[in-house]
Amino acid sequence: MDHEAHAHHQPAAATWSTAAQATLHCLTGCAVGEVLGMVIGTALGWGNLATTVLAVVLAFFFGYSLTLRGVLRAGVDFRTALRVALAADTVSIAVMELIDNGVIVLWPDAMDAQLDDLLFWVSLAISLALAFVVTTPVNKWMIGRGKGHAVVHAYHH
Secondary structure (H helix, E strand, C coil): HHHHHCCCCCCCCCCCHHHHHHHHHHHHHHHHHHHHHHHHHHHHCCCCCHHHHHHHHHHHHHHHHHHHHHHHHCCCCCCHHHHHHHHHHHHHHHHHHHHHHHHHHCCCCHHHHCCHHHHHHHHHHHHHHHHHHHHEEEEEEEHHCCCCHHHHCCCCC
């Protein structure tokens, strides 16, 4: 199938369901990276800044990787798939990370919580849930304009 021609089909409908699915997809990659980064940084006794930077870098890495994997499965070359992943996920991941990390920074004592503290896991779960709530309307708006995850939907069979 000619993916260039396929990519010019109508964008996905900008429904709340579509936006929530796109956000959930993004949240999956972000959560994997975020949790892994926080666990690694905390376990190694790194400071808050280094741990947060690692968590954000890994969130982007895993977020992009999930999209990249799906687009590559559609038979697209790596360079095109990478451009699709960057276009689809950058704003979504950035908003999600801003909200997620903002909540953690503002939550009293959350930045100093250790892996065996309930506060570590509760604040992380709630911050990711809030990031989902804030990012869903952003994704709905972008999908409605043929941006964000609408770019990925052009490659789904």
